[in-house]
Amino acid sequence: MERKVLGGRVAIVGCGSRAAMFVHGIVARPSSSVAAFCEPNSVRAAYYNKLLVSLGAQEVPVYKPEKFKEMLEKEKVETVLITCVDALHDLYIVPALEAGVNVLTEKPMTTDADKCRRILETVNRTANHLTVTFNYRYNPVHELVKRTLAEGKIGNVLSVHFEWLLDTVHGADYFRRWHRQKTNSGGLMVHKSGHHFDLVNWWLDSVPVTVVGMGRLAFYGRENGTKHGWAKDYVRARGSQEAKIDQFAIHIEQDELLKNIYADAEGEDGYHRDQNVFAPDIGIEDDMAVLVRYESGATMTYHLTAYSPWEGYRVMFNGSHGRLELEVVESEYRLPADEGGLHHGTSALPHAGGARVTLQRLWEKPQDLPIVIDHSAHGGGDVRMLSKLFGPLPGETQEAGDASKQGATERDGALALAVGVMANESFRAGKFVNFEDLGFLL
Incomplete structure (x- = not known):
């Protein structure tokens, strides 16, 4: 379903680095404003109030997490934007849905099946919905892949292989921060791969049915x-x-x-952002191999490596009438001195490479499809997503784009989460895990 433009009086939950992009995007649009921050750390919140002033806006009230419901009412909040630690998302999503305000949450929607069921139950009970900010959907190269598949250029998709490489600056950063504990982030299968699982669910227009995988801490620790x-x-x-x-x-x-x-x-x-990636207490994997079967009958092999010398991804679709290949090189190499990549999603990575989408139908020569490479944050996805969520900037018209410009709902958030949750359970138990076992009320 088409999602309405959000905005108005926006309260931001969590004043970490990811909130900065949204603050800039909200302040730049006259139809929206930051109404309040919900943040336990007063130093962090004060920085964001200074940012508001530097952008020409006014300082706003700061509320502690236990005052969240009071904030919604007192500040006449129209939209809640959740950018805090992943495992805490549900603590704000549920009361915001119950209060009837618009809810935007960073991916992942949450981190485990119990919390996901709680969110979905609230949606069903209140008939209110939320939007998950899967910015990769808005990347024009990903839209091209969606169009090509939807138009039947390779026939029915029978199998997919997805290789994701995180380099030793960006990838290592998940092992320095709160993400290194699965209780906080769900591990990379949930926090990071959720991007990709949502893309594949959307590209295939199908639902994951069964997952099996192997994951381990192979490099860090x-x-x-x-x-x-x-x-x-x-x-x-x-x-x-x-x-x-x-x-x-x-x-x-x-x-x-x-x-x-x-x-x-x-x-x-007492939070330390610069922890040793080779510490003994890391609780997430850095090398993961997963096999997924979809309701359509297609299968996907997926591999994540978090210690590569270059960063990017390759996706191959095998169809009944041909093959489609996507390759994106986000960073050709990294140097230890590189500071870029520590603010993930705010700009292009250093040493950015190219991208290519190749179509090869049976009995025909391969052809590289025309693309426009955007090296801004998330391949241009963030800019387009902000335009969709909060409306176009003054003097600009909103790019209509493809069907992908429909914001991802709680259903999409749950389906992306499902693959990561099933993978984590398969790592733990050494067995195939079925979607139906999660008990999601979609």
Whole structure:
């Protein structure tokens, strides 16, 4: 269904780095404004109020999480935007739906089946819906893939192979932060691969039925770092001499945003943004192989590597009448000195490469389909998504685009989550896991 333009008085839950893109996008549109922040760390919230002032807006009230419902009423909130720790999303989604306000949440919608069922039950009970900000849907190259498949250019899709490579700056960053514990993020199968699982669900217009996989911590962590010769002995980089010679360390005092919202805010909550990626307490995988069967009969093999020298992805579709290949090189290589990539999604990665979409029908020569490569955040997806969610910028017309411009709903969020949750369970139990076992009320 077509989603209405959101906005109006927007309350933002969570003042981490991802909130910055939304603050800029909201303030730039006269029809929307930031009405309040919900954030437990006052230093972090103060930084975002200073950002509002620098953009020509006024400071807004800051509420602690326990005052969330009070904020909705007192500030006459029309839209809630949730950008906090993944595992906490449901704590705000459910009461916001019950209050009848518009709900936007960063992906993943949540992190496990129980929380997902709670959200879906609330949607069914209230008849209110939410939007999950799957920005990859808005990338024009991904739209081209969707159109090509939907037009039947390769016939019925029989199988898909998806290889995703995270490099040793961007990929390593998930092992420095709160994401390194599965209780916070659901692991990379949920936090990161949810992007891709949503894309494949949407590309195939089908539902995942069965998942089996193997995942392990193969590169990061103390044992692996010692074995491969990368490990350094420190807990976090700030104040450590050893970290100064660690190619995997980041130094948050040298980056203005990271200093303001993390280094300067440590005194309130003790959160360290610069932890050692070769520490002994990492609880997520960095190398995962998954096999998925869909309701359409198609299968997907998916592999995520979080320690690659380059970053990007390759997707191959095999159909009854041909083959479609997508290759995107987001970064051809990385250097330890690169600071880009620490603010994921705000700009292109350093050393950006190209993209290619190749169509080859049976008995025909391959042809590279014409594409426009956009090196802005998420391949141009963020700009288009903001335009869809909050309306066009002044003086601009909203790009209509494809059917992909319909925002992802709670159903899409649940289906993307389902693949990651089933994969995690398969890693744990060593068995095939079925969608029906999750008990989602779609």
